[in-house]
Amino acid sequence: METIRVNETPVRTSRNFLINNVKLDSNILPEKIENFENVSIIGETSKIKIEKEINNCSLTYGLGDILTSQVDEKANQKLKLQVEGKTNQDIQISFELDEDNPNLIDMIDITAKENTKATIIIKYETNKAVQAFHNGIIKVLAEKNAELKVIIVNNTNLMSNHFISIENMIHENAKVDYTMIDFGGKNSITNYYSNLVGKNADNHINTIYLGRENQFFDLNYIGELRGEKSNINIEVQGALKDNAKKNFKGTIDFKKGCKKATGNENEACLLLSEQAKSLALPMLLCSEEEVEGNHSSSAGKVGDKELFYIMSRGFEKKEAMKLLVRAKFNNIIDTIKNDDLKTEILDEIEERLD
Amino acid sequence: MSKTKINDINRNIYDIKNKDEYDFKIKKGLTKDIIEEISKQKNDPEWMKEFRLKALEVYNQLELPTWGPDISELNMEEIATYVRPKTSLNNSWDDVPEDIKSTFDKLGIPDAEKTSLAGVGAQYDSEVVYHSMKEELIKQGVIYTDMETAVREYPDLVKKHFMKCVPIYDHKFVALHGAVWSGGSFVYVPKGVKVDIPLQSYFRLNSPESGQFEHTLIIVDEGASLHFIEGCSAPKYNKVNLHAGCVELYVKENAYLRYSTIENWSKNMLNLNTKKAIVEKNAQVDWVTGSFGSKISMLYPMSILNGEGAKTEYTGISFAGEGQNLDTGFKVVHNSPNTSSVVNSKSISKNGGKCTYRSLVRINETATHSKSSVSCESLMLDDISISDTIPVNDIRTDEVEFSHEAKIGKISDKTIFYLMSRGLSEEDAKAMIVRGFAYPISKELPVEYAVEMNNLINLELEGAIG
Numbered sequence: 001m002e003t004i005r006v007n008e009t010p011v012r013t014s015r016n017f018l019i020n021n022v023k024l025d026s027n028i029l030p031e032k033i034e035n036f037e038n039v040s041i042i043g044e045t046s047k048i049k050i051e052k053e054i055n056n057c058s059l060t061y062g063l064g065d066i067l068t069s070q071v072d073e074k075a076n077q078k079l080k081l082q083v084e085g086k087t088n089q090d091i092q093i094s095f096e097l098d099e100d101n102p103n104l105i106d107m108i109d110i111t112a113k114e115n116t117k118a119t120i121i122i123k124y125e126t127n128k129a130v131q132a133f134h135n136g137i138i139k140v141l142a143e144k145n146a147e148l149k150v151i152i153v154n155n156t157n158l159m160s161n162h163f164i165s166i167e168n169m170i171h172e173n174a175k176v177d178y179t180m181i182d183f184g185g186k187n188s189i190t191n192y193y194s195n196l197v198g199k200n201a202d203n204h205i206n207t208i209y210l211g212r213e214n215q216f217f218d219l220n221y222i223g224e225l226r227g228e229k230s231n232i233n234i235e236v237q238g239a240l241k242d243n244a245k246k247n248f249k250g251t252i253d254f255k256k257g258c259k260k261a262t263g264n265e266n267e268a269c270l271l272l273s274e275q276a277k278s279l280a281l282p283m284l285l286c287s288e289e290e291v292e293g294n295h296s297s298s299a300g301k302v303g304d305k306e307l308f309y310i311m312s313r314g315f316e317k318k319e320a321m322k323l324l325v326r327a328k329f330n331n332i333i334d335t336i337k338n339d340d341l342k343t344e345i346l347d348e349i350e351e352r353l354d
Numbered sequence: 355m356s357k358t359k360i361n362d363i364n365r366n367i368y369d370i371k372n373k374d375e376y377d378f379k380i381k382k383g384l385t386k387d388i389i390e391e392i393s394k395q396k397n398d399p400e401w402m403k404e405f406r407l408k409a410l411e412v413y414n415q416l417e418l419p420t421w422g423p424d425i426s427e428l429n430m431e432e433i434a435t436y437v438r439p440k441t442s443l444n445n446s447w448d449d450v451p452e453d454i455k456s457t458f459d460k461l462g463i464p465d466a467e468k469t470s471l472a473g474v475g476a477q478y479d480s481e482v483v484y485h486s487m488k489e490e491l492i493k494q495g496v497i498y499t500d501m502e503t504a505v506r507e508y509p510d511l512v513k514k515h516f517m518k519c520v521p522i523y524d525h526k527f528v529a530l531h532g533a534v535w536s537g538g539s540f541v542y543v544p545k546g547v548k549v550d551i552p553l554q555s556y557f558r559l560n561s562p563e564s565g566q567f568e569h570t571l572i573i574v575d576e577g578a579s580l581h582f583i584e585g586c587s588a589p590k591y592n593k594v595n596l597h598a599g600c601v602e603l604y605v606k607e608n609a610y611l612r613y614s615t616i617e618n619w620s621k622n623m624l625n626l627n628t629k630k631a632i633v634e635k636n637a638q639v640d641w642v643t644g645s646f647g648s649k650i651s652m653l654y655p656m657s658i659l660n661g662e663g664a665k666t667e668y669t670g671i672s673f674a675g676e677g678q679n680l681d682t683g684f685k686v687v688h689n690s691p692n693t694s695s696v697v698n699s700k701s702i703s704k705n706g707g708k709c710t711y712r713s714l715v716r717i718n719e720t721a722t723h724s725k726s727s728v729s730c731e732s733l734m735l736d737d738i739s740i741s742d743t744i745p746v747n748d749i750r751t752d753e754v755e756f757s758h759e760a761k762i763g764k765i766s767d768k769t770i771f772y773l774m775s776r777g778l779s780e781e782d783a784k785a786m787i788v789r790g791f792a793y794p795i796s797k798e799l800p801v802e803y804a805v806e807m808n809n810l811i812n813l814e815l816e817g818a819i820g
Contacts, residue, residue, distance in 0.1 A: 012421035017714050017746040020421075254762075256737065271752035274719070280747040286762045289737040293762040299749040300756055 002026040006064040006163075007191050007220045009249050011283065019247060019281050021064075022189060022218045028161050029070070030103045030133050036076040038096040044089030048118060049082040054109045057137055061193045061222055062165040070105060071137045071165075077106040083148065086117040090338050094123040097132035097156065106136040112146035112174070119149040121341060124156055126184070132160040134185075139167050142174035144198065149177045151336060155348065156184035158213055165191045172198030172227065179335050181345055182209040182217060183352065192221040196230040196258075206332040207236040210325075210352050211244030211276070220249040225258040225291070234265040237332060239325050240276035241353075248278075252293055253285040261288065265295040270302060270325060322353045371589040372453045372560050376479065379561065380436040386410060389533050392436045396536060401513065402505060409522045409532025416526040422712070423650045423679040428624055433596050434564040435534035437479040443500060445486045454478050461587065463556050471583075472551035473498045477568055479561050480536040491549060497542040498553055501569050504540030511542065515571055519602040519658075520630045527598045527626040531567050535600065538568035543578040543609075552581040552614075557599070559588040559623075565596035572603045572611065574637075579610040587647065590620035594649075597623055603631035605639045607661060612640045614799060619647035621677055627653045635661030635690075642798045643670040645682050654712060656685035659693035659721070667696045671795040674707030674739070683713040683745075688721035699730040700795055702788070703739035710742040715749075715756065722753040732762045733791055 003023040012020045041050065057072040079093065095104050104124070112118060126132045134156060142148050156162045162185035170176050182188055194203045209217050223232035234250050252263035269278040282295040302324050310320035326349060336342045378395060380388055389410050393403040418425065441451050447464050458464060458476050467474040473487030475498070482500035491498070497508065505512050522532040539555040559566040566588075574580050588595060597619060605611045611631070619625050625648040631639040641655045657666035668684040686695040701709035711730045732741040743760045765787050773783035 011742070011744060013712060013744050013746060014419070014421060014714070017748070019746055019748075269749070271749065271754075274722075274752055276752060278747075278749045280749075280758075282745065282747075282758065282760070284732075284741075284743040284760055284762045286732065286734060286741045289734040289739070289764045291734075291763060293760075295743070295758075295760050297745075297747055297758040298756060299747065300754050301752040 004029070004064070004066050006067060007189055007218050008064065009220060009281065010061065010222050010251050010253070011285065013281070019249060019279055022247070024187060028133070028187070029066070033074045033076055033103050033105055036101045036104050038098060038101045039077055040094045041091065043091035044087050045091055047083065047085035047087045048091055049084060051080040052078055054078045054080050054107050057107055059137065059165055059167050060195070061191055062137070062167070063163055063189060063191045067135050067163055068137070068165065070135055071107050075105045075107045077104060079106070079108045081108070081110045081120065083110070083112040083116040083118040083146070090119045090121050092121040092123065094125065097124070097126040097130060097134065097160070099130050102130050102132045104132070104134045104136065108136070108138045110139070110148070111141045112143060112148040114143045115145045117147040119151070121151045121153070121338065123153045124162065126156045126160050128157055130157070130160070132156060134160070135163040137165045137167070140169070140176060142168065142170045142176045144172045144174060146174045148175070151179045151341070153181045153341070153345070154184045154188060158186055158215060160185050162188045166193065168194040168203065170194060170196045170198060170201040170203055173200045174198060175202040177204045177335070178206065179332060180205065180207040182207060183348060185215065187216050189218045190220065194223045194232060196223065196225045196227050196232060198227045199229055201227045201230040203231070204233045205235070206335050208329050208332050209238040209246060210349060211238070211246060212241040212352060213243065215244045217246040219247065222251045222253065223263060224253045224255055225261040225263060226255045227258060227261070229260045230258055231262045235332065236267040237328050238268070239270040239272055239328070240278065241272045243275045245277040246279070248280045248282070250281070250295070251283040251285060252295070254288045254291045254293060256287045258288050259290045261291045263291070263293045267297045268328070269299040270328060271299060272301070272321070322350070325353060372457060374561050375440055376437050376561060377440045378438040379434050379564070382432055382434050382563065384410070384413070384430045384435065384533070388435070392534060392536070395436065395438065396502060399505065399509070406533050409529050412522045413526060413529035413533055416529055418526055422652050422681050425624060425626070425650060427594055428596060432563055432593065434561070435567065436536055437561040437564050438481050439478045439483055441483050443482055443503070444484050447484060450484055454483055457558060457560070458556065461556065461558070466554065470551065471554050472549060473553040475500060475539045475555035477537045477555065477557045479559060479564065480566065482537050487553070494547045495544040496547060496549060497540065499540050501538040501540050501571065504571070508540070511573070512540070512571070515573060515602065515604060517600070517602070519604065519632050520600055520628055524628065528600060528628050531569070531598045531600045531628070534565070535567045535569045538570045538599070541572040541580065541582065543574045543580050545575045546577045548578065549580045552583050554583040554585065557584070557586040559595060559597065562591040563593050563595065565598065568599045570599070570601040574605050574609040574611045576606045577608045581612040581614070584613070584615045585618070587618045588620045588623055590622050593622065595620070595623045597625045597627060599627045601629035603639060605631060605633045605637040607635045607637055609637045612642065614642040616644045617647055617651070621647065621649050623648040625651040625653060629653070629655040631657045631666070633657055633659050633661060633664040633666060636663040637661060638665040640667045641669070641684070643682070644795065644799065645670070645672040645680050648680070649678060651680045651682055654683045654685050656687070657695065658687045658689065659695070660689050662690045662692055664690060664693045665695070668698070669795055669798045670699045671792055672701040672709045674701070674703050674709045676705040676707060678707045680708070681710040681712055683711045685714040686716070686726070688717040688724045688726065690720060691722045692724060693721055694725045697728040697730070698794060700791060701732045701741060702735060702791070703732070703741045704735035706738045708740040710744060713745040715747050715758070717749050717751060717754050717756060719751045722751055725755045728758040730760045731791070733788070734762070734764050
């Protein structure tokens, strides 16, 4: 069996720890990439210019040469978005993978110009029957004082493979927030990289993942702080049922010159079965003295005391468990202001916890 | 503004160089002939000679680590792996040659033996030159001797345990150790015997362009307890020296072992050491480690909690100054139910030094109801130094409590302000904070080492922190 190695950590550790990269069967790559038609864009677009041509796919990290070149050479969806004003309305881009459109290779390039504001929702969904493949790149450039919120929902089915590389360049006083809802894929592999170059550049990443059956998640988040007083916050909350497995690799890297920068990383994994597995590598790298970096990581089952308390209020164990998992996710779900999307996500959580 | 300076470690005591005089020094390099010659010189039994040759084979097959500090400057063709000093093993300091005795005198070993130790082993280059233990421990059946004597006199015990806890396949430098090991200590504490006063082995490497490969094997039998202290140092030379020792600890049911290390190698030393403990039912091993010396260290003591209710604690501090890259940490594998581990690690980087905390906590499927708590803090004293934290947390079952916390940063302005508002000068406030930072570690050390560590973190009131 030929394998491909993807999602390398920025700094290696012992091979025996099984976390430097992920090895996957090369057969998961589709032989042929057809056109992809099922994409819809809805919402307020008067302040966002949309084009369908992008030339540059280069990434600092990404998932690895094979997957990056696949996007570079074979992308069947390209979107270039330029935010040119302030808008309180969301724009939603939905990709639906089905039998006629099983393979999506997409490249989305977003530029938030100076002093602009926007929320962009990107959804990847599959219908139940298709064995789909998604490999995409999202690149974001946030110029001075821009404010951009990106919500990514991965709701691909358990037969599909989902790969995504995200790269952000954040300038002075710009603020980029991500909310990532990761439900899907047999394999769901994410590479996220933020380069906070500007003074006061700010980046928040809030992630929920919920794994079941034999799902595998590999989340590799890298934040490099270069600007003075820049800040990054990584919050990852997840739950794993059945035989699901998750790798979380989070790196906050304080580069020389990022005086008074701050970085916080919190990763918590609820294990809802004896077979579920959580592997975490929360890294702090520091070449600057005047900074503050913290990380915390935890794993374990739902607390017996909390469970008992809720059950003593008349809930059955299963319901009490669901409530507790949802409570863990609530802070992140509340960052989504779009009520329809919020309801959709809550319903999906409900169904997946059943 | 007057600023505070944290001095480099005063190395005057450790840097005493004796003349490079020896009884025998193997030629540099690593070949089958060299290994056979070492085996001959050491009068090995046949099984040990075969073992060395097998280890050499494995060494040649294994790759260098693809992670961690750059150790490409290590050229085994330039290292003599065996240097026999001009003396045999003695049990009286009076019989140790004057220049060697004087070195250990200056390091305070004979004095410590008189006042606070139950036994002492002293190794000079590749061989142990002094070994002694209090009479009452001998009567209780405690064995504390050099490894060569153990191979000869307790062959069954040694064969059963030697490089079984740390197999030669673990990594390249363990294989190297297996091929060229020499010296080190063997300790056996019989069932139920409590050794209340510590035993200490001190390892001194004097010879330039050479390596030290001592092997420490400790078996603490059921219900017994021991505190073992390991110290190491070397004078500085211009070329690389290598230390690739190996420590194997077997802690049987209900037994307790505390293993303390003060590592103060010279700044031309590559310290690629391996330490591992197998901990059985309701037993406990505690590691206390202070890493101050060496140019490069790669050192990650490991506890394997095999028995139900087994426990381990790791308390460690690293202090990296100019030109130093100290990559240290801890590994623990929980294999049985109700096991627990507690990790408390601190590091201080200054003058361009680099400290890395690297770790593994693995809680296997079989280790239900286990607990693990990890805390690591790093203090940066200037903006040319580096401090990294690279922990891996591998949790394979749900019935566990696991938490990990890490902090990185400089001395907090708020804390300085608070202390100054209580009447302390800025310098005293900073000094107090640094001492306070190191205190949780220094309080775990034997008192004479705690004093030494405080001296190492010596504060002067003129100069610069940050």
